[in-house]
Amino acid sequence: MKKRIVGYADQISVAPGEAIEFKVTADGIDLYRADIARLISCDHHPGGSGTREEVIENPVSGAYDGRWQDTYAGSYAVIDDAAPFDALESFTLQAMIWPTMPDRGRQVILGKWSEADETGYALVIDNGGALALMIGDGPGSARVVSTGLALSERIWCFAGASFDAASGMVQVYQKAMIEYALSEGTAEVEEVVAPDPPGKTAAPLMIAASCGGQARGGVIGARHYDGKIDSPRVANRALGLDEMSGLMRRPIPDELQPAIVAAWDLARGVRSTRIEDASVNNLHGRLVNLPARAMKGYNWTGAEMNWRHAPEQYGAIHFHHDDLYDAGWETDFSFTVPDGLASGVYCARLEASGEVDRIPFVVRPPRDKATNDVACLVPTASYMAYANEHVGVDSEMSEVLMGHLSGLKPEDLMLNEHREWGYSLYEVHADGSGVCYSSRLRPVLNWRPGYTIPWVGAAGTAAWQWPADIHIVAWLDAMGHGCDFITDEDLHAEGLGLLERYRCVLTGSHPEYYSTRMWDALDGYLGQGGRLMYLGGNGFYWRIAYHDTLPGVLELRRAEDGIRDWVAEPGEYYHSFSGEYGGLWRRLGRPPQGLVGVGMATQGFDISGYFRRTPGSNDPRAAFVFEGVTDEIIGDFGTVGGGAAGLELDRCDHSLGSPPHTLVLATSENLTHLYFLCPEEVNSVGPIDSARETNLARGDITFVETADGGAVFSASSISWAGSLSWNGFDNNVSKITDNVLRRFLDPAPF
Amino acid sequence: MYAIDPSRTDLVEEFRKTPVGHHSPELQKVMNLLRAERFPGKHVLICTKPFKEWRLARLSGVRGEAPEVVEGAVYTTVEEAEWAVFKIRWKAHTGEDLD
Numbered sequence: 001m002k003k004r005i006v007g008y009a010d011q012i013s014v015a016p017g018e019a020i021e022f023k024v025t026a027d028g029i030d031l032y033r034a035d036i037a038r039l040i041s042c043d044h045h046p047g048g049s050g051t052r053e054e055v056i057e058n059p060v061s062g063a064y065d066g067r068w069q070d071t072y073a074g075s076y077a078v079i080d081d082a083a084p085f086d087a088l089e090s091f092t093l094q095a096m097i098w099p100t101m102p103d104r105g106r107q108v109i110l111g112k113w114s115e116a117d118e119t120g121y122a123l124v125i126d127n128g129g130a131l132a133l134m135i136g137d138g139p140g141s142a143r144v145v146s147t148g149l150a151l152s153e154r155i156w157c158f159a160g161a162s163f164d165a166a167s168g169m170v171q172v173y174q175k176a177m178i179e180y181a182l183s184e185g186t187a188e189v190e191e192v193v194a195p196d197p198p199g200k201t202a203a204p205l206m207i208a209a210s211c212g213g214q215a216r217g218g219v220i221g222a223r224h225y226d227g228k229i230d231s232p233r234v235a236n237r238a239l240g241l242d243e244m245s246g247l248m249r250r251p252i253p254d255e256l257q258p259a260i261v262a263a264w265d266l267a268r269g270v271r272s273t274r275i276e277d278a279s280v281n282n283l284h285g286r287l288v289n290l291p292a293r294a295m296k297g298y299n300w301t302g303a304e305m306n307w308r309h310a311p312e313q314y315g316a317i318h319f320h321h322d323d324l325y326d327a328g329w330e331t332d333f334s335f336t337v338p339d340g341l342a343s344g345v346y347c348a349r350l351e352a353s354g355e356v357d358r359i360p361f362v363v364r365p366p367r368d369k370a371t372n373d374v375a376c377l378v379p380t381a382s383y384m385a386y387a388n389e390h391v392g393v394d395s396e397m398s399e400v401l402m403g404h405l406s407g408l409k410p411e412d413l414m415l416n417e418h419r420e421w422g423y424s425l426y427e428v429h430a431d432g433s434g435v436c437y438s439s440r441l442r443p444v445l446n447w448r449p450g451y452t453i454p455w456v457g458a459a460g461t462a463a464w465q466w467p468a469d470i471h472i473v474a475w476l477d478a479m480g481h482g483c484d485f486i487t488d489e490d491l492h493a494e495g496l497g498l499l500e501r502y503r504c505v506l507t508g509s510h511p512e513y514y515s516t517r518m519w520d521a522l523d524g525y526l527g528q529g530g531r532l533m534y535l536g537g538n539g540f541y542w543r544i545a546y547h548d549t550l551p552g553v554l555e556l557r558r559a560e561d562g563i564r565d566w567v568a569e570p571g572e573y574y575h576s577f578s579g580e581y582g583g584l585w586r587r588l589g590r591p592p593q594g595l596v597g598v599g600m601a602t603q604g605f606d607i608s609g610y611f612r613r614t615p616g617s618n619d620p621r622a623a624f625v626f627e628g629v630t631d632e633i634i635g636d637f638g639t640v641g642g643g644a645a646g647l648e649l650d651r652c653d654h655s656l657g658s659p660p661h662t663l664v665l666a667t668s669e670n671l672t673h674l675y676f677l678c679p680e681e682v683n684s685v686g687p688i689d690s691a692r693e694t695n696l697a698r699g700d701i702t703f704v705e706t707a708d709g710g711a712v713f714s715a716s717s718i719s720w721a722g723s724l725s726w727n728g729f730d731n732n733v734s735k736i737t738d739n740v741l742r743r744f745l746d747p748a749p750f
Numbered sequence: 751m752y753a754i755d756p757s758r759t760d761l762v763e764e765f766r767k768t769p770v771g772h773h774s775p776e777l778q779k780v781m782n783l784l785r786a787e788r789f790p791g792k793h794v795l796i797c798t799k800p801f802k803e804w805r806l807a808r809l810s811g812v813r814g815e816a817p818e819v820v821e822g823a824v825y826t827t828v829e830e831a832e833w834a835v836f837k838i839r840w841k842a843h844t845g846e847d848l849d
Contacts, residue, residue: 001798044800393809393817396792399785404770404828405835407795407804408817419814430813450800458770458828459795459804607771672772 003410005029005066005350005357008327008443012380012552013362013487019336020361022348023329025443026066032352035061036335039345039360041474041725042449043463045639049474049725051450053349053358060335066352069330071442073420074224075291075323076209077264077275079283084261085112085205085234089197092235092259093123093133094160094244095207096298098228098316100431102129102151107225107321109159110232112203113210115222118142119199122210123161125151125225130187131174133161137199145170147187152176154227155185156298158248162238168195173241177298188241205283207232207264207275208291208319216328221288224321226431230297231315234261250312252279267315270294270307270576271548275317290325290437290553292318294576296569305571308579320429324422325553327442337363343371343484345378345473347449358449360466365484370501372482373745376472379511380440381488381518381544383466384554387444388415389424392454399455403606403674407460409452411445421445425556426565434566439553456605456647462640468721469508471639472535475724479738491518492546499525504744509536509721510648513544513556516580523595529708531744535737537699537718538600538648540585540592545578557582561680563603584680586656594657597704598650598714602697604675608646608719610636611666611701621750622663622703624743625713628735634666634701635733640722644733645671647718649699659704668699668717703740709749713740752779756844762836769832784839793835795825804831 007024014020026032040052093110102125111122118136126132132146151157156177163170169192176185203211204219208229212222233247237259246256252263262283268276270293277283294307297315304310343365347358362378365371391398392406393416399406415421421443423435446453447466454460463471476483491498492515499505499521526532544554558564559573562584575582585592592599611634617626635644645668652658675691682689691697699716706712723733761777773781787793789811795804796817806823825831837848
């Protein structure tokens with residue numbers, strides 16, 4: 001039942017001539033075989049199209065040594081220039097802290113500490129949850145002075161400690177910014193310890209972690225701090241309390257300047273992974289594993305909600321022990337895409353002891369041209385949003401919403417065990433704060449062809465996102481359609497120029513997450529004669545932002561409203577990556593109905609319904625859609641929930657921007673009582689919010705013409721793609737999809 | 751707050767026929783309680799053969815802790831698995847054994 005071999009790649013989309021590196025970890029497997037294969041089909045459903053893959057002859061194929069590769073999760077900052085911190089004998093360490101898990105055991109706020117040697121100095125939260133100063137010069141010899149007062153969770157607190165090497169005097173000062181009646185929030189402790197400077201260590205100065213060793217050319221973080229840190233400061237002598245307060249002032253008073261070693265202003269460089277020292281010493285640092293930036297600081301008043309307008313109130317970074325950006329594994333083998341290799345969905349196929357792992361990637365056409373008239377826009381941003389999601393094991397209450405038991409796969413069991421591989425944008429960190437960044441530079445186990453997601457479909461039998469989109473790949477192959485494959489990342493980088501090479505573009509089954517550039521490119525494409533087949537549901541729903549410089553990561557802010565699996569804090573609705581306001585495209589003034597004619601209306605995860613043709617479907621404008629289809633009921637079959645109208649559906653709505661001439665061809669029926677309206681549609685919760693009670697909770701298949709001969713066909717349902725292969729691809733869902741594609745490839749205007 | 755009436759064997763039969771899908775409002779009230787089983791010990795399925803075989807397990811709710819497999823509880827259909835768990839939860843709520 002356990003997976004024992006898994007890997008990831010450094011790229012998600014590669015063109016002929018370009019290389020993609022694969023990194024593999026194996027648990028108790030000495031040797032494995034690797035091949036590169038094109039994926040055509042991977043569906044284990046009894047009514048599905050089975051597994052078909054074509055191994056590509058290439059030099060990479062062969063046997064490789066298996067070994068385990070560790071992953072070091074947890075975010076922190078590191079200052080590479082150690083010398084000024086090495087030289088300290090007397091010192092002061094201070095910061096404003098907002099701890100989120102003070103009871104989790106000893107964690108380091110700020111310091112230069114080697115765990116292996118127990119040497120150095122650090123301001124910490126101790127095992128009792130209180131602020132403490134540690135000074136060490138060898139195992140078992142640490143001098144520790146604690147306030148003994150447990151910190152309160154999620155309350156800003158001044159944390160400062162000083163050591164005078166001549167006298168051995170230690171002062172530790174802990175003052176909560178909120179003082180409740182009947183509880184103590186302030187503690188001030190003085191104690192004399194041995195008057196020896198801290199022991200020397202090669203460990204660098206770090207914020208939010210100590211040095212747990214070395215690996216892969218860098219440090220390993222240990223004793224990770226969870227929570228926010230604002231205004232960290234290091235001084236070169238023991239400051240009194242008034243002086244520590246002085247270091248918090250802007251500008252820092254002249255008389256304190258000589259005492260400063262570093263005074264980091266974490267509100268600078270928010271769009272980067274740099275932290276900047278505002279002092280003359282320029283002891284800048286870098287962040288590891290992407291802690292959250294553009295976070296409210298200790299001095300946020302609420303007068304300003306945008307970090308760009310009041311940066312001085314956003315001087316905090318939120319660190320987590322379970323943050324991960326780049327797993328940093330070593331490369332096992334590298335594949336260079338041969339010239340002329342057909343664009344498609346491929347995988348590195350790893351096999352050992354009867355187990356197979358498939359690391360998926362897209363081979364796109366050469367960067368300067370199209371090799372087909374139609375392109376499938378693979379929704380990699382949406383795949384990243386769901387990457388490594390643990391809802392099936394972590395959620396106590398989602399079974400009530402789903403209406404069925406969760407069904408875990410070997411991938412889920414492995415993900416549960418290896419929390420160091422990070423989380424999805426549908427979860428909270430261990431400390432309860434929302435996961436707002438997702439990276440693909442790590443093993444992502446729910447990106448596996450054939451995998452079905454635990455909480456969708458009875459016993460978790462439904463394909464979802466990448467596995468579901470293989471249904472579209474299989475269909476294109478079965479129907480004899482050549483197709484180029486491009487990704488969201490390609491679209492974000494290249495914009496309209498990429499799309500306008502194609503007469504027609506297909507979406508995946510669930511293209512939910514869009515950056516501004518992706519949206520504008522698609523809008524531009526449709527405005528100049530492009531044809532879009534929106535073969536999914538709940539598309540164009542949330543704004544995401546890519547990073548300016550870091551590859552393979554994106555950001556989401558679950559702001560205002562929407563289906564929010566976590567809720568952004570007030571004042572933290574603006575993206576750190578781009579400065580844009582986050583949230584639903586509908587709440588940004590762009591309901592999806594204005595882009596594609598339909599928009600998110602309802603979701604449910606037990607079974608699917610079907611579509612019934614409307615009288616309007618007989619309009620001659622849509623005759624091509626139903627050529628050869630006489631059925632009134634469309635899609636009462638399928639591998640995803642048993643129907644083509646299911647999971648998440650979109651409806652036509654003129655009040656939200658559906659063009660007046662949008663043709664509704666068919667509408668969903670037979671959705672269960674567990675399909676509800678979305679939160680953004682419900683101003684007051686009431687008894688008529690499910691598909692059994694309101695017509696607003698439905699899906700509409702639509703066709704709408706756009707400027708210059710363009711058009712959009714919307715299937716408006718996530719489960720549509722799961723019906724394509726039914727009965728050997730001979731069914732009315734397949735036929736309709738094929739009719740539309742053939743017509744859309746014909747340049748004749750509508 | 752809604753409480754399950756153990757004499758409503760009609761709801762039991764309704765569930766047994768259709769464990770996943772369209773339910774009457776009254777059965778849904780029952781399922782809202784039964785499916786809201788808490789940690790630790792929340793029942794979950796582990797799929798051992800896609801679409802063919804599942805085993806029963808219980809979740810602790812602690813991140814990183816492996817689900818505890820319930821020995822001998824193996825099912826070959828979704829209906830069988832749902833019915834088995836329904837009986838366990840019905841008993842926990844009402845004290846009654848179902849057949």
